[in-house]
Amino acid sequence: MCRFIETIRIDGGVVRNLAYHERRLNDTRTHFWPESTGLQLTDFLPPIPENGRHRLRIVYGRCGIEEVTCTPYILRPVRSLALISANDIGYTYKSADREALNQLFAQRGSCDDILIVRQRLLTDTSIANIALFDGKRWYTPQHPLLKGTKRAELLDKGILTEKNIRMEDLPSYSTVRLFNAMTDWGELELSVRHLQPIF
Structure with a gap:
């Protein structure tokens, strides 16, 4: 079964670029399942942490949103x-x-x-x-x-x-x-x- 993800940044209680993520999610669902209806990500947001940078991971498929997790995020340095x-x-x-x-x-x-x-x-x-x-x-x-x-x-x-x-x-x-x-x-x-x- 095809499953897809959106990874969304939460920074100091602010959800970043939600409209871009929502558009990509719905474009993906339309491509794979033309009969699917559009989803609004605001309907699936968990309580938003007020401090720090967090990674909101949304897993979805044909039937809609399957899993939502929110974890603290630490940037991994890349030097090469x-x-x-x-x-x-x-x-x-x-x-x-x-x-x-x-x-x-x-x-x-x-x-x-x-x-x-x-x-x-x-x-x-x-x-x-x-x-x-x-x-x-x-x-x-x-x-x-x-x-x-x-x-x-x-x-x-x-x-x-x-x-x-x-x-x-x-x-x-x-x-x-x-x-x-x-x-x-x-x-x-x-x-x-x-x-x-x-x-």
């Missing part, structure tokens, strides 16, 4: 990325089944995370979208594995520009940023020198 080729991987929808991603992550060696390369194009890390800085603008891969909610927000605000970024383009960039629903823009950043090819 292993470039790993996976030409056939797909993760268009945020599935609860992350086995393919976990298998790639296990190949990271001494690096903190992986950066997946598909058909010579950069995509995502195991848990985050990316953007690269060329000295003037921030570019994000045009075809990521998953179109994240934070990515959608940054595109809507004009902070990011979509672009195909090839392996051989990396010398044109100085910095890579990682971001997702749980991570602020600019919170995780490293030099492109810390990207290590592992093929």
